[in-house]
Amino acid sequence: MKRNVLIIGAGGVAHVAAHKCAQNNILLGDIHIASRTVTKCDAIIASIREKDSQCGPGQLKAHALDALDISATTALIRETGCQIVINAGSPFLNMAVMSACIEAGAAYLDTAIHEDPAKVCEAPPWYGNYEWKRREECSQAGVTAVLGVGFDPGVVNAYGRFALDTYFDKVDSIDIIDINAGSHGRYFATNFDPEINFREFTSTVWSWEKNQWKANKMFEHRQEWDMPVVGTHATYLTGHDELHSMSKHLGVPNIRFWMGFGEHYINVFNVLNNLGLLSEKPVRTAEGQEVVPLKVVKAILPDPASLAPTYSGKTCIGDLVKGSKDGKKQEVLVYNICDHKTCFEEVGSQAISYTAGVPVVAAAMLIADGQWDVGHMVNVEELNPAPFIELMNRMGLVTRVRDASGDRVLEPQKERASLTVEDQSDAQVLVGHFGYQQSTLAEQRMTG
Numbered sequence: 001m002k003r004n005v006l007i008i009g010a011g012g013v014a015h016v017a018a019h020k021c022a023q024n025n026i027l028l029g030d031i032h033i034a035s036r037t038v039t040k041c042d043a044i045i046a047s048i049r050e051k052d053s054q055c056g057p058g059q060l061k062a063h064a065l066d067a068l069d070i071s072a073t074t075a076l077i078r079e080t081g082c083q084i085v086i087n088a089g090s091p092f093l094n095m096a097v098m099s100a101c102i103e104a105g106a107a108y109l110d111t112a113i114h115e116d117p118a119k120v121c122e123a124p125p126w127y128g129n130y131e132w133k134r135r136e137e138c139s140q141a142g143v144t145a146v147l148g149v150g151f152d153p154g155v156v157n158a159y160g161r162f163a164l165d166t167y168f169d170k171v172d173s174i175d176i177i178d179i180n181a182g183s184h185g186r187y188f189a190t191n192f193d194p195e196i197n198f199r200e201f202t203s204t205v206w207s208w209e210k211n212q213w214k215a216n217k218m219f220e221h222r223q224e225w226d227m228p229v230v231g232t233h234a235t236y237l238t239g240h241d242e243l244h245s246m247s248k249h250l251g252v253p254n255i256r257f258w259m260g261f262g263e264h265y266i267n268v269f270n271v272l273n274n275l276g277l278l279s280e281k282p283v284r285t286a287e288g289q290e291v292v293p294l295k296v297v298k299a300i301l302p303d304p305a306s307l308a309p310t311y312s313g314k315t316c317i318g319d320l321v322k323g324s325k326d327g328k329k330q331e332v333l334v335y336n337i338c339d340h341k342t343c344f345e346e347v348g349s350q351a352i353s354y355t356a357g358v359p360v361v362a363a364a365m366l367i368a369d370g371q372w373d374v375g376h377m378v379n380v381e382e383l384n385p386a387p388f389i390e391l392m393n394r395m396g397l398v399t400r401v402r403d404a405s406g407d408r409v410l411e412p413q414k415e416r417a418s419l420t421v422e423d424q425s426d427a428q429v430l431v432g433h434f435g436y437q438q439s440t441l442a443e444q445r446m447t448g
Helices: 012-023 038-050 070-080 091-104 131-141 155-167 194-199 243-249 263-274 293-300 304-310 340-347 351-369 385-395 421-434 439-447
Strands: 005-008 031-035 060-064 084-087 107-110 145-147 170-180 205-209 212-216 222-227 231-237 254-260 314-325 328-339 377-379 399-403 406-409
Touching (some): 005 012, 005 070, 012 031, 012 340, 031 038, 070 091, 084 091, 084 351, 131 145, 131 377, 155 243, 155 328, 155 399, 170 222, 243 377, 304 340, 314 351, 385 399
Parallel strands (some): 005 084, 084 107, 107 145, 170 254
Antiparallel strands (some): 170 314, 205 212, 314 328, 328 399
16 A cells, blocks of 8 residues: 655646645555755645535645756655655656665656657657666566556547447557647737747657557547537648557557647737747847847747636547447547536536646556556556556546447446456445545536
8 A cells, every 4th residue: 555645736737636636645655746946835735625625634845846856856755754755846857756766665657758858759669769678677666657648648549548448349449539629818929838838849740550659740640439428520631659669559550649729729820930939948148148039939828727716618628539330340439528617616627627637646546556556667558557547537538439329438347248257346345445526527428
């Protein structure tokens, strides 16, 4: 049983993760939040107290930390007695925080692939450039490291694994579709860190097609999808973290990621990009000052966390899986609907942060409970998705499935006729252990 959690970062995802850890601290114990700006950590703790999110007794403590300082992070993990570290900070921090976890013997979780500040849209498989090189170290130290366990990457990886194992004999394609049908009311803003957001789109867009990597240009391929609740939206083929691991582990010949963009976003993005304002390379001003254009743009755009109070509408993210079962063609959509306003009322965040923050805490709980405490490095699709989906249903992030039989809440125990007796027993234990005070939130999102 692992207890006490250290959350690295104090942005929107860290805010949600802290609230959810506090809601479940009977299992997770003390909650520590660390960032270079300790006042942001203090603000998250104040929000937890204001929302009365803490379920049981335990510490809520803020710490000032430069997470690139491996020795300082290692020392903080040891001083606080934290056995689980949630890296909800910038992807630039991944390898440093992972190193500290290996040194301190703490489980490691993150929500995005590592990034080198000097490189964008790296050659696939991207995980092979950084995280996967540390596999042996994790195994030797007996450290559980679950990579990319936000929503996308993360939940969509689990959806792909669950669909493949449950509904199909053969899968031909997985199309991951991410639609934000909400409105924040600002002229222009990004829903998460602008620097990371723009870096996803300024170079090669990689997709996995016919069992090989295909290079594309941003906004080159457009597709309209009719999705539950949010309706029909235009999306564009985009490179994304989960493709780099799902292509390796699932044995599916075609895996693509589609993200919804409005014309206004595309126009602003193209202007900024064509002017060179999205470049990660430093330039020198006439006054001799060196600046990075992308960091300047980030500095003048709204903080994504500030969008939450006025955000309205819903998100829809899911996996459209096509293949065959018993020789017949089969199509299944596994998805989630999340409401911006409901998220703000519960934890003071918008839905983009909520959908990333809930899964990483669910994963932490499964590590604490032992079910995902595997003692080595894994991507989400390498783990049993059933308890993960079941737990998120009870934490307010409800999964649904749409197929030839209709549209319904996905309850893994009922859907998986192939579950072993041992797996069913584990799932029943999970329901009993984590079922407290989550049903109302789940019911809200099932109907919302």
